[in-house]
Amino acid sequence: MPKVSEEHRAEKRQQIIAATLRCVERDGFHKTTMAAVVKESGLSAGSVYTYFRSKNDIIHAIAQSGLTGVTAAINRLIPEEGSDMDAPPPEWAIEAATQHLLDLGTELGVDLPRIALQTWAEAARDPEIHAIMVPEARRIRDAWRNYAEKAIDAGQFRRGADPERIAMVLTGLLPGFILQRIMLGDVTPKIYAAGLADLLD
Amino acid sequence: MPKVSEEHRAEKRQQIIAATLRCVERDGFHKTTMAAVVKESGLSAGSVYTYFRSKNDIIHAIAQSGLTGVTAAINRLIPEEGSDMDAPPPEWAIEAATQHLLDLGTELGVDLPRIALQTWAEAARDPEIHAIMVPEARRIRDAWRNYAEKAIDAGQFRRGADPERIAMVLTGLLPGFILQRIMLGDVTPKIYAAGLADLLD
DNA sequence: AAAAAAAACGAATGTTCATTCTCTTTGAGA
DNA sequence: TCTCAAAGAGAATGAACATTCGTTTTTTTT
Numbered sequence: 001m002p003k004v005s006e007e008h009r010a011e012k013r014q015q016i017i018a019a020t021l022r023c024v025e026r027d028g029f030h031k032t033t034m035a036a037v038v039k040e041s042g043l044s045a046g047s048v049y050t051y052f053r054s055k056n057d058i059i060h061a062i063a064q065s066g067l068t069g070v071t072a073a074i075n076r077l078i079p080e081e082g083s084d085m086d087a088p089p090p091e092w093a094i095e096a097a098t099q100h101l102l103d104l105g106t107e108l109g110v111d112l113p114r115i116a117l118q119t120w121a122e123a124a125r126d127p128e129i130h131a132i133m134v135p136e137a138r139r140i141r142d143a144w145r146n147y148a149e150k151a152i153d154a155g156q157f158r159r160g161a162d163p164e165r166i167a168m169v170l171t172g173l174l175p176g177f178i179l180q181r182i183m184l185g186d187v188t189p190k191i192y193a194a195g196l197a198d199l200l201d
Numbered sequence: 202m203p204k205v206s207e208e209h210r211a212e213k214r215q216q217i218i219a220a221t222l223r224c225v226e227r228d229g230f231h232k233t234t235m236a237a238v239v240k241e242s243g244l245s246a247g248s249v250y251t252y253f254r255s256k257n258d259i260i261h262a263i264a265q266s267g268l269t270g271v272t273a274a275i276n277r278l279i280p281e282e283g284s285d286m287d288a289p290p291p292e293w294a295i296e297a298a299t300q301h302l303l304d305l306g307t308e309l310g311v312d313l314p315r316i317a318l319q320t321w322a323e324a325a326r327d328p329e330i331h332a333i334m335v336p337e338a339r340r341i342r343d344a345w346r347n348y349a350e351k352a353i354d355a356g357q358f359r360r361g362a363d364p365e366r367i368a369m370v371l372t373g374l375l376p377g378f379i380l381q382r383i384m385l386g387d388v389t390p391k392i393y394a395a396g397l398a399d400l401l402d
Numbered sequence: 403a404a405a406a407a408a409a410a411c412g413a414a415t416g417t418t419c420a421t422t423c424t425c426t427t428t429g430a431g432a
Numbered sequence: 433t434c435t436c437a438a439a440g441a442g443a444a445t446g447a448a449c450a451t452t453c454g455t456t457t458t459t460t461t462t
Binding site: 117 | 227228229230231232261287291315318319321322323324325326331334335338339344358362363365366367368369370371372373375376377378379380381383385388392393395396397399400401402
């Protein structure tokens, strides 16, 4: 084939990333071999290497896109952009966020919680990946703070409460949901949200 | 040396585990080479292999002890065993639990959050490690449920609230603390607890 | 329809690493 | 003090794996 269009190239890259995600869900980044990615993608070794310089390059691409896909949506989901509606109660927001995470995974055909966990573990040990992922983590926190500000205005929380601190707790609930889903498997968005409601009285 | 006492053997194993933990904190399980463990432990390759059958064997030992060490203590910390004192408010409990996690890490000379994250990632992809870690995860949840029951009695939460659900949320707050500590680095037990207090009104 | 340029292929390569093996040292028991 | 079984050492081994390379296929362009 001669030089191929930029869109086709992007599609192929996406196909390789999708194959890698399926491998990573099963085996984690380090036990995922390029041979497995090659097989899962249906391409050949040489071909994969015309789209990505290295395995590490694929991982970086995942670190960049993976979270963004999930959380840009959460971002939009939560804070009721410039509108006249009040911010929803936190249990509703948490249910929506966790549910969205699962739905997006279904849509992509992968178990997003598992992949997210592997990605975080990589970020914890590889400064480059950490650097790639921090901005998105910050964006999630900011989205929650944005929500918290509105929720304070709406009287959901004590007037004078610190929105950044509230955002820390709400941000923290997501990994907790993911981890318990992996370790104990019994948490659902609805139950988790109900638990938060119980906690809030 | 001739056959060595069982205690001495246990000490040596501990020494190797401690060395491995230092490596894992830096590099994760898969990028930690046996050469690094050997160097960090101050022993020789042959020697390490007289105390552990394999690298995997060391990892299993960590999965077994790692969490147990942390959380058995949390377990004791939270629920005010058979006493006449009321259960503390949840923000106090969360502050104590997260603070304990950091303190124990300091005591062991490692960053426990990082190691915990690596361990969870392993559990997510290796069924054997998962099986090793599930009972402890369950124990943490149970400890929180135990706390929740007492806290409901003490009027901290709505009478009729479901203690198991509340336990899910409280359990979930710990990984959230750990992950934000690694990704954003700005969370402390005090701030996190204050955030929870704000959330609770 | 021929040429050219890039993609696809998959066997070959070289490196990294866990584990083993042989040799040496050690110290508890006789 | 001497013996010997076990521990300690570290070089050697072999398997696994990412990446490359020489060749073949494809399809746009002329």
